[in-house]
Amino acid sequence: MRWQDLARYAFGSVRAHRQRSLLTALGIAVGIAAVVLLTSIGSGVQRFVLAEFTQFGTNLIGIAPGKTTTAGISGALVSNVRPLSMDDAAALAHLPNVLASVALVQGNAAVEFGRRSRRVMVIGAGHDGPDLWQMYPALGRFLPDDNPLNARAFAVLGAKLRKELFGAASPLGERVRIGGERYRVIGVMEPKGQLLGFDLDDTIYIPTARAMAMFNLASLHEIDLLFRAGSDGNTVAESARQMLIQRHGRDDVTITTQEQMMDVLGDILAVLTAAVGALGGISLVVGAIGILTIMTIAVRERRGEIGLLRALGARRGQVLGLFVVEAVLLASLGGLAGLLVGAGGAQLIGLAAPDLPVHTPWQYVLGAELGAALIGLLAGGYPAWRAARLDPVEALRAE
Amino acid sequence: MSPEDGLRFASRALTGHRTRSLLMLLAMAIGVASVVLLTALGEGARRYVNQQFSALGSNLLILLPGRNETTGGAPPMLGSVPRELSLDDALALLRLPGVKAVAPITLGSAPVSAGRLSRDVLISGSTASMLPVRQLSMRSGRFLPAGDPRRASALAVLGAKTAAELFPNRNPIGQTLRIDEWRFRVIGVLDDVGEAFGMNTSDVVIVPVVAAQALFDVEGLFRVLVEVRQREAIPRVRQRVIELLKLRHDGEDDVTVIAQDSMLATFDDVLRALTLGIAGIAAISLAVAGILTMNVMLVAVSQRTGEIGLLKALGAPQRQILALFVTEAALLSLAGALAGLALAQGLIALAAQIWPDFPIGAPGWAPIAACGTAMFVGTLFGLLPARRAARLDPVAALAGR
Numbered sequence: 001m002r003w004q005d006l007a008r009y010a011f012g013s014v015r016a017h018r019q020r021s022l023l024t025a026l027g028i029a030v031g032i033a034a035v036v037l038l039t040s041i042g043s044g045v046q047r048f049v050l051a052e053f054t055q056f057g058t059n060l061i062g063i064a065p066g067k068t069t070t071a072g073i074s075g076a077l078v079s080n081v082r083p084l085s086m087d088d089a090a091a092l093a094h095l096p097n098v099l100a101s102v103a104l105v106q107g108n109a110a111v112e113f114g115r116r117s118r119r120v121m122v123i124g125a126g127h128d129g130p131d132l133w134q135m136y137p138a139l140g141r142f143l144p145d146d147n148p149l150n151a152r153a154f155a156v157l158g159a160k161l162r163k164e165l166f167g168a169a170s171p172l173g174e175r176v177r178i179g180g181e182r183y184r185v186i187g188v189m190e191p192k193g194q195l196l197g198f199d200l201d202d203t204i205y206i207p208t209a210r211a212m213a214m215f216n217l218a219s220l221h222e223i224d225l226l227f228r229a230g231s232d233g234n235t236v237a238e239s240a241r242q243m244l245i246q247r248h249g250r251d252d253v254t255i256t257t258q259e260q261m262m263d264v265l266g267d268i269l270a271v272l273t274a275a276v277g278a279l280g281g282i283s284l285v286v287g288a289i290g291i292l293t294i295m296t297i298a299v300r301e302r303r304g305e306i307g308l309l310r311a312l313g314a315r316r317g318q319v320l321g322l323f324v325v326e327a328v329l330l331a332s333l334g335g336l337a338g339l340l341v342g343a344g345g346a347q348l349i350g351l352a353a354p355d356l357p358v359h360t361p362w363q364y365v366l367g368a369e370l371g372a373a374l375i376g377l378l379a380g381g382y383p384a385w386r387a388a389r390l391d392p393v394e395a396l397r398a399e
Numbered sequence: 400m401s402p403e404d405g406l407r408f409a410s411r412a413l414t415g416h417r418t419r420s421l422l423m424l425l426a427m428a429i430g431v432a433s434v435v436l437l438t439a440l441g442e443g444a445r446r447y448v449n450q451q452f453s454a455l456g457s458n459l460l461i462l463l464p465g466r467n468e469t470t471g472g473a474p475p476m477l478g479s480v481p482r483e484l485s486l487d488d489a490l491a492l493l494r495l496p497g498v499k500a501v502a503p504i505t506l507g508s509a510p511v512s513a514g515r516l517s518r519d520v521l522i523s524g525s526t527a528s529m530l531p532v533r534q535l536s537m538r539s540g541r542f543l544p545a546g547d548p549r550r551a552s553a554l555a556v557l558g559a560k561t562a563a564e565l566f567p568n569r570n571p572i573g574q575t576l577r578i579d580e581w582r583f584r585v586i587g588v589l590d591d592v593g594e595a596f597g598m599n600t601s602d603v604v605i606v607p608v609v610a611a612q613a614l615f616d617v618e619g620l621f622r623v624l625v626e627v628r629q630r631e632a633i634p635r636v637r638q639r640v641i642e643l644l645k646l647r648h649d650g651e652d653d654v655t656v657i658a659q660d661s662m663l664a665t666f667d668d669v670l671r672a673l674t675l676g677i678a679g680i681a682a683i684s685l686a687v688a689g690i691l692t693m694n695v696m697l698v699a700v701s702q703r704t705g706e707i708g709l710l711k712a713l714g715a716p717q718r719q720i721l722a723l724f725v726t727e728a729a730l731l732s733l734a735g736a737l738a739g740l741a742l743a744q745g746l747i748a749l750a751a752q753i754w755p756d757f758p759i760g761a762p763g764w765a766p767i768a769a770c771g772t773a774m775f776v777g778t779l780f781g782l783l784p785a786r787r788a789a790r791l792d793p794v795a796a797l798a799g800r
Contacts, residue, residue: 023690024694031683081579081614105479110651119466179481216619285684286426286691294695
């Protein structure tokens with residue numbers, strides 16, 4: 001039998017029992033649609049989260065005081081006996097390939113203008129902040145390159161704080177009180193949205209040394225290094241570590257590169273996506289049992305036909321091939337329909353809820369379709385093997 | 400035909416085609432088992448979080464210095480503020496009606512050494528009230544003595560892990576250790592209760608709050624835990640705490656007060672929704688099993704036209720034929736659901752053996768809902784083939800056409 005004939009034969013038997021084939025394929029289709037839809041949502045969330053983190057650039061290294069060992073808040077961030085100082089930050093800026101070194105502290109204080117007051121996050125930062133976060137002033141300018149230990153009392157507002165305190169009026173040149181001290185507003189940042197529950201727009205930026213004095217802090221909360229694109233982050237991190245060991249006499253800081261963080265985060269999210277896909281896969285298994293059942297019935301019904309084929313000289317392998325092709329055909333058709341429904345559903349969700357990021361990963365889609373064909377192969381295999389093993393004489397008599 | 404005869408007829412029809420019936424049963428069983436198993440996992444996660452929260456203490460108000468105007472966002476975690484929450488603030492709260500105990504907490508990290516061993520450890524400054532408020536218990540020795548909380552006695556209580564690391568094979572009680580450049584005498588070791596939401600109580604040194612403030616040269620407190628006498632009074636006491644602190648801080652409302660209950664409720668809601676979602680996804684497989692049932696029943700009807708014709712010729716009304724086939728589908732679903740339940744219970748018991756710390760267990764509604772859905776789906780999808788059988792023309796059916 002030529003392969004065209006084989007295909008036509010299998011196609012014919014799928015078409016002969018139209019309703020039955022339709023329902024069998026439907027079972028697979030539901031499973032594939034579930035897998036595609038769920039992985040689309042999972043992978044969309046993954047992209048969204050990674051994009052949230054990379055918006056600050058990827059050539060970053062964070063240095064925090066203390067050796068962090070447990071989850072949650074490291075005690076060293078709150079207070080410690082081996083502070084990370086402004087001098088450390090200044091020294092780190094001289095390392096090769098380091099473009100900027102920003103000393104950071106954060107706290108919480110009331111910002112007052114006229115009779116309005118609002119409690120917000122106060123970030124003590126240096127003039128390199130915008131390059132580091134890739135987040136620029138929409139109005140005015142960022143903190144100037146003053147002497148870090150004796151910076152002028154300038155402040156830059158987050159977009160939301162500006163709206164709340166000043167409304168539509170221009171805040172530039174106005175004086176605000178932060179925690180009781182007077183600052184002159186020199187800029188407003190562009191809106192940036194939320195990250196992990198922190199509203200990045202409900203903030204105010206002031207020089208680090210002033211923030212440390214305001215909050216009575218002995219140590220920085222973090223030093224962020226921006227390194228030259230193309231240079232190796234791990235090398236820079238290592239030289240930063242060496243320099244701090246020299247300065248402090250011991251290794252007492254925690255250094256994280258953005259790369260490491262992204263890798264860990266990406267891994268976790270990929271596992272989650274796969275797990276969600278596997279949940280949808282349960283339906284696929286049930287669909288496979290459907291193919292197995294229907295093919296078993298088909299072989300039983302068509303014993304006479306099989307006997308005739310065998311009597312006409314068809315070999316066992318050919319009979320096996322016939323039924324396997326039929327099963328694979330059923331599964332692939334169902335898979336294709338499921339793909340369309342799943343991907344279409346994902347697009348619909350994307351249209352209906354633009355906030356929910358949806359992304360159909362094509363390798364998963366391809367994998368799902370191949371998986372469907374494979375399921376057909378596996379589920380059809382046993383009944384086909386039974387058909388091939390039928391004794392021609394016995395089978396003919398069954399007619 | 401009596402109902403018993405109907406049942407017997409249906410079960411005969413099922414056992415007649417053993418392979419096919421077994422496969423359909425398997426499909427149903429997989430669906431039911433996955434629904435029950437996954438809800439059990441979700442419920443386990445919920446119970447786990449509940450345990451973690453109750454390990455933190457009960458009826459607690461948690462005070463953080465600083466307050467963000469943005470509601471729903473994260474509270475100011477690090478708590479650096481111009482006006483800090485002072486020890487006097489914390490002690491003043493004790494005078495409020497409804498407050499049972501107040502535990503001020505300062506936090507920091509410092510190198511701790513004993514003999515030649517040294518390690519960086521979380522240092523927590525507190526008072527005697529921390530023991531009951533955090534529901535800690537002592538393995539040996541005693542906790543910080545009750546007395547004037549403003550006295551900086553050089554006493555230290557160790558977490559279980561710290562004690563094991565710094566004093567291997569030695570009784571730490573009565574020994575001296577150095578925290579940075581300060582000397583402390585060890586008076587007790589805590590029981591190891593593990594970690595609750597990042598608040599480690601195993602690798603920690605607890606010292607009097609004033610000593611910790613001197614050690615780190617800080618004035619303020621990192622957190623204040625307030626234990627409320629009665630659960631119902633929590634919202635009222637929370638309001639009083641906010642008002643008192645506002646008064647003490649010259650009219651400035653600059654402290655975040657979180658009720659432990661409201662945090663727990665949020666987690667609870669999220670995990671419940673998650674469990675339901677997962678169960679829903681697993682239930683899709685039940686629909687697929689239903690489609691399979693319908694398919695096979697349709698085949699069965701077309702194969703058994705002769706039989707149906709005979710029944711009709713013998714005077715069976717349409718409704719009876721319908722009932723026969725629906726019974727068959729329902730029996731099949733029931734058997735599948737029961738098999739699935741047994742499978743799920745077995746796996747849950749196995750999981751409980753392997754991970755004894757994880758409180759896995761299906762909530763009461765899960766098996767009922769799973770079986771109910773299976774029965775409903777099976778019967779629903781059995782209805783169409785049954786109707787087709789019932790509407791067959793007796794003469795044509797008898798002729799086998």
